[in-house]
Amino acid sequence: MTTVSSGASSPHLHQATSVALVMRRVLVALVPTLIAMFYCYGPGALMQWLWAILVAHAVEALMLRWRGLPLQPHLSDGSAAVTATLFALAMPPWAPWWLTVLGLVFALALVKHAYGGLGHNLFNPAMGGYVFLLLCFPVAMKAWAPIDAGHAAPGWIESLVRLAGGASSMADGYSGATVLEYTRTQLRAMKMLSEITAQPVYGMLGDRNAQWVNVAALLGGLWLLWTGVIRWQIPVAALAALFLTAAAFHLADGDRYASPLLHLFSGATMPGAFFIATDPITAPGTPRGRLVFGAAVGLLIYLIRTFGNYPDGVAFAVLIMNGAAPLIERHTQPRILGAPA
Amino acid sequence: MTLPRHAWRGGVRVPRHKNLSNTEPSRAPPLPARLIYPLRSHIGTAARPVVGPGDRVLKGQCLAEPDSYVSQALHAATSGTVRDILDYPVAPGDVMTASIVIEVDGEDRGIDPWPSLPADADGDAIQRRLTEAGVIGMGGAGFPSHVKVREGLTRTVRTLIINGVECEPYITCDDRLMREHAAEIVAGARWLKRAVNAGECFIAVEEDMPEALAALQAHPAEGVTIGTVPAIYPAGGEKQLIKLLTGREVPSKGLPIQAGVLMHNVATARAVYAAVVEGRPLTSRYVTVTGGMTRPGNWRALIGTPVSHLLQEGGWRGGDQRVIMGGPMMGMALCSLEVPVTKVTNCLLVQEAAPAFLAAMPCIRCGECLRVCPVQLNARALYEYSKAGDLDAAQDLNLFDCIECGACAYVCPSHIPLVGYFRAAKAAIAAAERRQRAAAENRGRYERHQRRQAADQAGSATASPLPAAAGEDREALRAEIAAAVERVRARRAASEPPDGERGGPA
Structure with a gap:
C-alpha cells in the first residue's frame, strides 16, 4: 500500500504509514496485556486505564494549546494514548484518581512537552511519571494484589470507590506484594529460595499474576516485531542480558538468587523489553546502538532488582539508559557503503 | 551461470507497477512538429552549435559539437529547419537553457551512416566514435560514455557491468529494450568490454524481469555473464550494484573505476552498438x-x-x-x-491519484530511514543537522554520500521530505564553497594589486605588470595564473547549475 505524497521533492510515492498508524499498532499490541491485567487484577485495572486515557488527553490538549500547536493532527497522533496505557499498566490498579493525574501531568507536561513535545523528549514520559510517583508516594504505589490466593480481587464497585479516593481503610487488605518484592524481603530475612517458592505468590513462570501480564506483553511484542513497528535488537538484547545475568547468579547460588525464568516473567520485564525500552524517541536508532542500549537495560533491571532498593528495576533501568541513548547513538554510527575499511 | 551476490545493507521493497507499461511492444510516435535540443542537458559543459537559424538539417546531422572533454555532441533526429537557438525551459527544474529548436519537415530524410568500425578497432577508435556519436549514459546521470571508456583505457578495469536493473517503480523502457534488442545490447557490451580490456563482463537484470533475461540469454557471448539480482530498491544504484556483483565498494566520494569497475546502462550499450556497428549517432531512445x-x-x-x-x-x-x-x-x-x-x-x-496532503509530523526517531538507507547513512541525524543548519555536522555524517534514492522518505512515518532537506543542505554547502573560492580569488587579486602598487611607488623602471626584479616572484605568479586557469577549467567541467553561461547563435 502506498500513498501519493504532496511534496514537490522526490520521492513522489510514500508507504502507507504514519505516526498515528504506528501508535495505533502499539495500542493494539497492548490489548492482550490489558486483558491480562483485567484477568489478574479485576476491573480496577481497566478503570485505571480508562481514567489515564481521559486524563492524558486532557493534559495533552492543554499543553498543545499552551504551546500554540493545533489539536489536529497532534492530539490524534496516538502518542498520548500510548503514554497513558503504559503508565496505567505500571500503576497499581487501586491507586486513587489524583495519583494518576499527578503522574500524567508530570509525564506529559514536564517529561514530554517541556522538552519540545513528540519526538524531542529525552526520557520516556510514562516511566518518568511513574518513577516520579514511586519516589514521592511510595506507600500509595504499593497497592498491588493481595498475596493470599483466597482473597478475591476487588469488584467493579469497590474498584470505583478506591479510584475515587475513598475506602482507605481497605488499604491493608490489598497492599499486597509482588513476587519480586516478596522474594526480596524474604531473602533479606535470611530465608532461602527453596523455603519460599512454595508460597502462592509464585506462579508457574514467575509472579502468580504478573506472569500472565508478561506472557500477554510477549505476544503483543512479537506481533509488533512481525509488523515492523519495533525491531528485534532492543528486546532481544534486553531479555538476553537479563536472562544471562540472572542465570549466572542463579547457577552460582540457587538459594540466594532467583531463577532467570522468574525474572523474565515477573514485574514489568516483558512490557519493558517490548514496549518501553523500544520507545524509539528515547532509544538509540542505530542497530548496534540498540543492542548496547537493550543489553544495558537488561543488566540494570537485574542489578536494581537484586541489589537495589526497589523490587522492580524496569522503569529505572530504562530511564537511566534514556539519558545515555544520544551518546550511545553517537558512538555506534553504522559503517557507510564505501567508507575506508 | 549466475551472477555473484554480495549483499549490501538497506533497501526497501516498493510496489512495482511495471505491467502497466511493459506488456505491449514499443511503439514509434508520429513525428512531432518540432524538436528541442538543449545545449546543456547533461553533466559537463554546454555543446557548441555548428548550425544556425534557417539551416536545413538532415536526420543524423550534427547540430552541436562537444565543447570540452566532458561534453556531448547533438544530432538531428529527423530532417527539418533550424528555427532558432534560444532559451527554452528544460528539465530538471524547467531551467531556461540555450537550445536549438528544429521545425520538423516531415520528410525524415537522413544522411548516410558512418562506416562500421573494423572488428579489430582499438579503444581509441571506439572512444572517438562514441564522442562523435554523442553517446552518453542513458541510465540517468548522463555521463559521456567516451569519458568512461577513456578512464578504462588508462586504468585497469576488472569488471564491466551492463546495468539492466530497472529498480524504480513504473519504468519499463530498459525492460522493453532488452526484450526487443537483446542481441545489440550483448554486442554493445562486447565492444565496450574489448574497448577497455575488461577482465569480466556482467549484464544484470532484476529477478522479476524473466522475459528480458530470456531474451538476453538467447544471445550468449564469451566472457559475458548474464543474470539476475534481487528486486529490492535501489538495486540498480551504481554503488549498490557494484557491491552486489563484485563485493568491492566504491570509495566514499569516489568513482567506480577506483573499485576497478566501469558501469554502463543497457540502453547505452545498445547506443554503443548503433554508433560503432551501424554508424548512427544517438538520436532516439525508449x-x-x-x-x-x-x-x-x-x-x-x-x-x-x-x-x-x-x-x-x-x-x-x-x-x-x-x-x-x-x-x-x-x-x-x-x-x-x-x-x-x-x-x-x-x-x-x-500520477494516477491527485497528491494527498500529508502534513509532516515531528520525527519520532524510529530509525527506519537508517534501516533502509542503501548507503547506511543516519538519515535521521542528517535531517536534524540539515534542518538546524549545522552543515559541518551534516558533512561529518557523510551528507554527500547520499544518492537521493528516496528510500528514507518513502518509509518515514512522519512524512518528512528528507531528500528535500538533504538537497537543500548540499546546495547550501556548495554555495558556501563557491563564496569561499570567490573570496580567495579576490584576496589574491587584491594582494597582487598591492604588490604592483608597491612596485610602482618604488619607481621601478619596467612597465611590466610582472615584477621583473624578483625572478622567483615571477615564477610563483606564473604558477598562480596556471592554477587559476585550471580552476576555471575544472569549474566549467563540473556539474554546477548553469550560471549565466549561454551558448548564443554561432
Missing part, C-alpha cells in the same frame, strides 16, 4: 509513458520530442495530476510540459 492515461506503454521517442507530444500519444487528457520526469522515487515533477525528452529521459509518469 521512453516509458505511463500512469493515469488510456494507452500507457513504451515509445521509441526522438531525442528532443516535447513531453506533451508523448503524453498526448499515450492518451493523457490533461488534468491536475502531477507529471513526473523519471520514476516516482527519484524523478522530478514537471511544471512545463513543453520540456524536451533528452538522452537521459527514461520515463514520463502521470
